[in-house]
Amino acid sequence: MALKLTSKVKVKNPLGLHTRPAAAIVKMLQPLKSSVSFTYKNETINARSIMSILMLAARKNSQIVITTEGDDAEAAMRVMVRAFEEQFGEK
Amino acid sequence: MEKAEEIILRGLPISRGIGIGLPLFFSSTDDDIPEISISQSGIEAEVQRYRQALALSRQDVERLQQLSLNDGPPEIVNILGAHLEMLQDPMMTTVIEEKIRSICKNPETIVLKVIDEYKKRFRNIKDGFFQERIRDIIDVSRRVLGHLRPTQAMKLCSVPNNSIILAHDLVPSDTVEATAAQVGAFVTASGGITSHAAIIARAKGIPYVAHVDIKLFKWFDRGRVIVDGTQGIVIVNPTAETLKKYQALKKGQLQNFRLMQNATHLNGETIDGYQVRIFANLEGPNDIDYAIKHGASGVGLLRTEYLLFPRKRFPTEAEQAVIYRKMAKRLEGRPLVIRTYDIGGDKKFEFDPASADAHYFTAIGDEPNPALGCRAIRFLLRFPNLMDAQIRAILRASQYGDVHLLIPMVSDISELRQVRARVAKLSLEMSRKGIKVVRSIPIGCMIEVPSSALLCDAMAKEADFLSVGTNDLVQYVLAADRNNVLTSNIYSPAHPSILRLIRMIVASASRFKKPLLLCGESAADPVMIPLFLGLGIRDFSVASRNIPIVKHIIRKWRILDACQLAEQALEYSCADDLKRFLEERVSSFNG
Numbered sequence: 001m002a003l004k005l006t007s008k009v010k011v012k013n014p015l016g017l018h019t020r021p022a023a024a025i026v027k028m029l030q031p032l033k034s035s036v037s038f039t040y041k042n043e044t045i046n047a048r049s050i051m052s053i054l055m056l057a058a059r060k061n062s063q064i065v066i067t068t069e070g071d072d073a074e075a076a077m078r079v080m081v082r083a084f085e086e087q088f089g090e091k
Numbered sequence: 092m093e094k095a096e097e098i099i100l101r102g103l104p105i106s107r108g109i110g111i112g113l114p115l116f117f118s119s120t121d122d123d124i125p126e127i128s129i130s131q132s133g134i135e136a137e138v139q140r141y142r143q144a145l146a147l148s149r150q151d152v153e154r155l156q157q158l159s160l161n162d163g164p165p166e167i168v169n170i171l172g173a174h175l176e177m178l179q180d181p182m183m184t185t186v187i188e189e190k191i192r193s194i195c196k197n198p199e200t201i202v203l204k205v206i207d208e209y210k211k212r213f214r215n216i217k218d219g220f221f222q223e224r225i226r227d228i229i230d231v232s233r234r235v236l237g238h239l240r241p242t243q244a245m246k247l248c249s250v251p252n253n254s255i256i257l258a259h260d261l262v263p264s265d266t267v268e269a270t271a272a273q274v275g276a277f278v279t280a281s282g283g284i285t286s287h288a289a290i291i292a293r294a295k296g297i298p299y300v301a302h303v304d305i306k307l308f309k310w311f312d313r314g315r316v317i318v319d320g321t322q323g324i325v326i327v328n329p330t331a332e333t334l335k336k337y338q339a340l341k342k343g344q345l346q347n348f349r350l351m352q353n354a355t356h357l358n359g360e361t362i363d364g365y366q367v368r369i370f371a372n373l374e375g376p377n378d379i380d381y382a383i384k385h386g387a388s389g390v391g392l393l394r395t396e397y398l399l400f401p402r403k404r405f406p407t408e409a410e411q412a413v414i415y416r417k418m419a420k421r422l423e424g425r426p427l428v429i430r431t432y433d434i435g436g437d438k439k440f441e442f443d444p445a446s447a448d449a450h451y452f453t454a455i456g457d458e459p460n461p462a463l464g465c466r467a468i469r470f471l472l473r474f475p476n477l478m479d480a481q482i483r484a485i486l487r488a489s490q491y492g493d494v495h496l497l498i499p500m501v502s503d504i505s506e507l508r509q510v511r512a513r514v515a516k517l518s519l520e521m522s523r524k525g526i527k528v529v530r531s532i533p534i535g536c537m538i539e540v541p542s543s544a545l546l547c548d549a550m551a552k553e554a555d556f557l558s559v560g561t562n563d564l565v566q567y568v569l570a571a572d573r574n575n576v577l578t579s580n581i582y583s584p585a586h587p588s589i590l591r592l593i594r595m596i597v598a599s600a601s602r603f604k605k606p607l608l609l610c611g612e613s614a615a616d617p618v619m620i621p622l623f624l625g626l627g628i629r630d631f632s633v634a635s636r637n638i639p640i641v642k643h644i645i646r647k648w649r650i651l652d653a654c655q656l657a658e659q660a661l662e663y664s665c666a667d668d669l670k671r672f673l674e675e676r677v678s679s680f681n682g
Contacts, residue, residue: 014410019173020169020173022173023172023176026180046181049180050173050177051209051228052182054225055209057212
């Protein structure tokens with residue numbers, strides 16, 4: 001059964017969701033099947049699109065709601081929460 | 092006709108170096124692309140054409156990535172990697188295809204519409220960093236447009252040699268395709284120091300000045316233009332004298348480049364075997380490999396204020412600790428001299444007023460005399476939280492290498508004492524908390540204010556090492572601003588007063604057996620090097636790219652000849668006479 005999960009995370013890396021983190025997110029999601037979206041300021045976008053992520057222009061300390069839906073929704077959520085936590089390797 | 096006057100335009104220095112050449116307007120016009128409606132039957136062909144353009148764009152980026160893998164710095168590869176991802180992004184693939192089908196317009200029109208949408212979005216964001224990032228999107232879209240209309244694109248790899256490229260703005264791929272031989276320099280109307288185009292220009296050694304009103308060029312004669320990316324100036328209609336001066340400077344750069352290949356592995360020593368250490372002045376952690384490659388004995392001056400540039404705020408303690416630690420480790424035991432922030436006064440950062448750190452500068456306000464104002468250590472002592480964070484970060488890194496702390500612009504011994512007391516207190520606090528720090532870290536003073544130069548014996552006694560900063564010392568001793576065209580002839584490191592001061596400082600340092608570094612631009616001046624050597628300087632710190640030339644000069648001298656040169660030079664009391672003497676004597680040796 002397809003699972004749907006949501007979770008709230010905070011952008012911690014100093015420069016916000018700029019090109020590099022956005023590219024990292026897209027890459028991390030490539031092996032996963034679930035659909036993943038970010039909601040920020042009433043806007044929901046596809047997290048598999050660098051350009052959509054950049055469109056959010058989410059700076060440091062922005063609150064983002066992650067939604068994952070699909071067979072591997074749990075794994076996708078784990079990967080995302082961890083990536084935000086570890087600041088996409090920029091820490 | 093009367094010869095046009097020399098005009099100097101000031102801009103933002105982005106990438107160092109000098110370019111001389113003919114100006115060329117570079118435009119990637121996406122203005123006059125016709126909007127064409129397509130019939131239902133023609134749609135699939137248009138979608139195919141779009142897919143083809145995307146595929147060709149991907150090939151382009153992959154090719155550029157391959158090229159950069161071999162000789163480019165890692166950041167280029169990363170930027171291009173992100174571009175490749177963008178070209179596979181659903182926004183660029185399915186979304187645009189859907190739009191071509193639903194709106195029934197030619198792909199060019201659709202791509203332009205998408206770009207416009209992004210531009211509109213980002214215009215509302217008051218964040219320079221994000222605004223810079225939209226240029227990546229524009230770049231990618233423009234590349235696709237180029238393949239849709241292949242005849243329109245103008246490539247920087249096909250411009251005449253030494254062109255001075257004038258553009259409203261540059262996107263990263265413009266700069267990636269440029270070579271230093273063809274592009275003499277970049278001059279743009281907009282663009283920031285953190286843009287990807289700027290990073291690439293710096294990595295390729297192409298001079299770049301931004302924020303110059305390029306529209307003015309339409310009114311000038313299309314004669315030669317000089318771009319000085321170090322100072323951030325563009326000179327139009329240069330006089331013969333200016334041109335000669337810059338040609339000499341540029342020749343020096345080229346010569347340096349050639350020396351690089353054969354001097355890097357050699358020791359810095361005189362003919363008679365006196366060892367001279369040549370350190371690198373760095374502005375951040377990225378240049379460290381470059382410095383080591385050029386044979387640096389260590390980092391003699393880390394200008395930590397440059398860490399503010401990409402962030403537009405002060406780096407946190409943790410961020411600094413990571414950077415300093417990484418550098419200390421990379422140096423593998425070679426010294427790392429970290430100078431605390433040299434900012435404030437005439438070195439203010441243009442923070443966004445909304446930025447959290449803007450208050451540090453607004454608190455100081457516009458000083459009537461900023462060069463003599465609240466700068467460097469004066470600034471830090473005023474904001475203990477900034478100072479503590481920096482000291483703690485330096486202490487954290489101290490166990491990973493030979494880390495030194497250098498205080499800029501010391502004008503009184505009490506400043507050294509205050510910093511030393513603070514270091515002791517913080518170090519104790521940290522070891523109580525179980526954070527490993529070395530027992531004592533060497534603390535040094537910059538000697539760049541006349542008062543500390545005159546009191547150099549007291550400074551040498553109390554400090555663990557000294558570092559002479561000739562740039563500021565010359566400016567303050569001669570009371571002449573080198574950036575002011577009316578006083579730049581007075582500003583001269585080869586002034587008898589400066590020689591005497593340096594002799595005094597060397598004597599004090601050796602009396603108390605303290606290391607003495609000489610940094611500043613004159614440390615890389617081929618005429619000054621033997622003189623400094625003769626005055627007793629054994630540690631030089633210069634920009635990485637100048638390490639080979641300094642080594643090259645030092646290896647041509649005997650210490651005895653250098654001492655003799657210094658002795659004779661010290662007898663001069665007039666700057667012009669001294670300059671003439673030096674040029675005559677030194678050139679015969681330097682060859």
